[in-house]
Amino acid sequence: MHKDTDFKNPPRRRIGALAIIRDREESVLLVKKAYKEGRSWGLPGGAAHANEAPHDTWAREIREETRLERVPGRLLVVDYVSYSEVSGAAEGINLVFDGGTASGTEIRLPEHDDGEPEITGFTFVPLYKLSDFVTPLTEKRIRAAVAVLEDDFSSVYLAEGRPLTYG
Structure with missing residues (x-):
């Protein structure tokens, strides 16, 4: 019996879906997020809406932030993140999926009619310059995600028990 867990009213958690997209030189795509201070660059992707599956979150966020139309490749990393007292962000997990390759000419910044844009730039960064x-x-x-790609570790992502179909 799980008396300490209420399945009808579970604790607040967030799910993030992020992409590793690389160019032909194997540099990683980063986007500049206007709402972050300091090192405001990060992987394309973001938080799931209520009742939105992680693979749908991934596709929506990649489309919104880069204008690329893609489905997620294999799941590379599941990263648990605890509650942040600094930002107030709820605990949760970030799922990092392979987003394949792209060139800078394929990526377009999002257009925003209302207020400040969420994404203000993008760049491909070699691993030695990430910091x-x-x-x-x-x-x-x-x-960690690039290591999985390069060492060809296998992982599987299922949607309701079935592999995603590509095509």
Whole structure:
């Protein structure tokens, strides 16, 4: 019996879906997020809406932030993140999926009619320069995901028990 867990009213948690997209030189795509201070660069992607599956979140966020139309490739990293007293962000998990390759000419910044844009820039960054752009946590996440890609570790992502179809 799980008396300490209420399945009808679970604790507040967030789900993030992020992409590793690389160019032909294997540099990683980073986007500049206007709402962040300091090292405001990060992987494209973001938080799931209520009742939105992680693979749908991923596709929506990648489309919104880069204008790329993609489905997520294989799941590379699941990263648990605890509650942040500094930002107030709820605990949760970030799922990092392979987003394939792209060139700078394929990516377009989002258009915003109302107020400030969420994404104000993008760049491809080689791994040895990551610390100039991202926080230590984000750098660890990126390096772990790239290691899975390069060492060809296998993982599977299922949607309601079934593999995603591509095509």
